[in-house]
Amino acid sequence: MDRHAHALSRTGDEAARHYERALDALLFFRAEVADEAQAMAAASPHSVMAHVFDAYLGLLGTEEQEAADARRSFGAFRSTVDPAGLSPRERMHAAAAQTWLDGNMSRAGEILGEISTEYPPRRPRPGRRTPDRLLHRGRSAAARPDRWRAFRVGR
Incomplete structure (x- = not known):
């Protein structure tokens, strides 16, 4: 399970710790995100979220080859996984990653x-910094504060 009590199928405790550190690194734009994602995959090579995370990272990169590698790697992984063995949230993440890899961003x-509406994060643990966007869980985008509204032209 992750910090929000969401299932992490085929993922051991060590890999789950790397997953949490990779998410933190991604949210706070820290360089170790790729290292933590690789460590997660090494600790649990069949982890669904490790492969989903790797696909997302491949898509977020600036190199076309990274996206092509992510598409090939994720496709190979998906061919070995029975979707019935995944949690509904993991199935949705796998579908989102595949859809994005197929070009429909x-x-x-x-x-x-x-996913963020159906599986909102739990309240943050005391002493843990959480980005503002995670504190508005379960609300539609229209209900969230728009901090950039003053900069939008024509509104």
Whole structure:
């Protein structure tokens, strides 16, 4: 389970710790995100979220080859996994990653939005810094504060 009590299928405790550190690194734009993601995959090579995370990182990179490698790697992984053995949230993440890898970023974003609505994070643990966007869990995008509204042209 992750910090929000979401299932991490085929993921051991060590890999789960690397997953949490990789998420923190990604959220706070720290360089160790790739190292933690690789450590997660090494600790649990069959972890669903390790492969999903790797696909997302491949898509977020600036090199076209990274996205092509992520597509090939994720496709190979998905061919070995029975979706029935995944949690509903993991199935949605796998679908979002595959949809994005297939070139439909808009639909992938919709699926990711559905995930954050259906599986909101729990309240942060005391002493833990949490980005503002995570504190608005379960609310639609329209209900979230728009900090950039003053900069939007034509509104």
